[in-house]
Amino acid sequence: MKTTHSVRIEDVRELSLPADSVELVVTSPPYPMIEMWDDLFCSLDGDIEGALDDADGETAFELMHQALDPVWEMLSTVLVDGGIACINVGDATRNVGDGFRVFQNHVRICDALTDRGFSPLPDVLWRKPSNSGAKFMGSGMLPPNAYVTLEHEYILVFRNGSSRRSFESNADGRYESAFFWEERNRWFTDTWSDINGAEQPLEVPGADGDVRDRSGAFPFSIPYRLINMYSVYGDTVFDPFWGTGTTSLAAMVAARNSIGCEIEPAMAELFDARLASVTEFAEEVLTERLDAHESFVDRRTTDEGPLSYEATNYDLPVMTKQERAIQLYAIDAIASSENPDGTEYTVDHAPFSRDTQSEPSLAETLERAKIDSLSDF
Numbered sequence: 001m002k003t004t005h006s007v008r009i010e011d012v013r014e015l016s017l018p019a020d021s022v023e024l025v026v027t028s029p030p031y032p033m034i035e036m037w038d039d040l041f042c043s044l045d046g047d048i049e050g051a052l053d054d055a056d057g058e059t060a061f062e063l064m065h066q067a068l069d070p071v072w073e074m075l076s077t078v079l080v081d082g083g084i085a086c087i088n089v090g091d092a093t094r095n096v097g098d099g100f101r102v103f104q105n106h107v108r109i110c111d112a113l114t115d116r117g118f119s120p121l122p123d124v125l126w127r128k129p130s131n132s133g134a135k136f137m138g139s140g141m142l143p144p145n146a147y148v149t150l151e152h153e154y155i156l157v158f159r160n161g162s163s164r165r166s167f168e169s170n171a172d173g174r175y176e177s178a179f180f181w182e183e184r185n186r187w188f189t190d191t192w193s194d195i196n197g198a199e200q201p202l203e204v205p206g207a208d209g210d211v212r213d214r215s216g217a218f219p220f221s222i223p224y225r226l227i228n229m230y231s232v233y234g235d236t237v238f239d240p241f242w243g244t245g246t247t248s249l250a251a252m253v254a255a256r257n258s259i260g261c262e263i264e265p266a267m268a269e270l271f272d273a274r275l276a277s278v279t280e281f282a283e284e285v286l287t288e289r290l291d292a293h294e295s296f297v298d299r300r301t302t303d304e305g306p307l308s309y310e311a312t313n314y315d316l317p318v319m320t321k322q323e324r325a326i327q328l329y330a331i332d333a334i335a336s337s338e339n340p341d342g343t344e345y346t347v348d349h350a351p352f353s354r355d356t357q358s359e360p361s362l363a364e365t366l367e368r369a370k371i372d373s374l375s376d377f
Contacts, residue, residue: 002347002348002349003258003347005252005260005345005347006258006260006344008259010261012261013070018078020079020081022237023079023080023083023236024083024085024235024237025079025083025087025237026088026239026247027088027238027239027240028088029068029087030068030241031089031105032060032064032065033057033064033103033105034090034092037064041063041064041067045063048060048063048064055096055098057097065108065112069112071240071241072113073116075116076118078238080160081161081163082163084157084158084159084230085158085160086155086157086158087158088154090150091106091150092105093150100138102150109156113158114158117160118159118160119159120157120158121159122157122190123154124154124155124157124189125153125155126193127192127193127196128196155222157230167232172325174232176232176233176326177231178325179229179323180289180293180318180323182292182319183289195219220250222246223237223249224250224253224285233256233329236256236257237251237259239258239261241261241262242262244267244274245262245267245274248271248345249274252282253278253285253286255349272336279332279334286328309321309323311323311324311325312325313325313326313327313351313353327352329349330352331348331349333347334347
């Protein structure tokens, strides 16, 4: 199996993609009214800087979102009917003038997408603990003027249009793309408490000093999980706010195609550095999934007896008929080429089997148990 991955370095609002060319969007846009992104938004619309200088938070908030609106408009065209868009976003708390308030980014984005014909689906909250040792804002221990610390973000999920994607009955690619029963139970819950925020080094030789400040990377586990939940082999995943390339990395490991668009050229260099060990990393991710399933089988068998079905491609029992054809794909090789539009990567994949992997050391096993928090990915 081969997958292709395109990285475009340009303002996404000027990007041209064919209609109905992607099946899934996974992205995390710059968050309006988060100070880290002020300079970017001001560069997009000079009126935003004036509103901030005038302490007019409402106007600045709306203008920042208007700068994002053309992207949501584009998604309604490039996504296939029934395609899914997953938008990771956090709300903002900020002092504006003499007052402190929350700016509800998730509400404004929900309105923007529903106005463009998207159907909202149940969303997900994931906890992103604050690095601050103080878990309060405002008046400390004195009521009533203390404020709750925001430590969660939203993954907003939308369907393009009102109808689900249609598939041929018994479509092989869809059944190979199945996830395990216990993964379904963990992933399709509305609160993810098993994923932590990511801190990623952004040291790119020769890059501008503000590259670190302009990254809002989410952890690998979020796009990898969403890609497995909402796409099948052969699909293309689009990230219009590509950043450090975590969505493309997750698409490679999940054996899907991807397109990413990023305004900061230095990010592409960082992504190339991350690819240096992606083959080994993919093996760790896939091994961890099979090991976790085997542990589930052991527990389930001990508590309730043998499972009813056997996986076709792995020497493991599974809970349901839908899981029998599961096939995971490892990364064999990556080739890249430059063109006027950006960089194209071609990834060769092969069916993954634990039988072909070397026996992990104790240290490697312990590292795999922490795979969701690996800072390099």
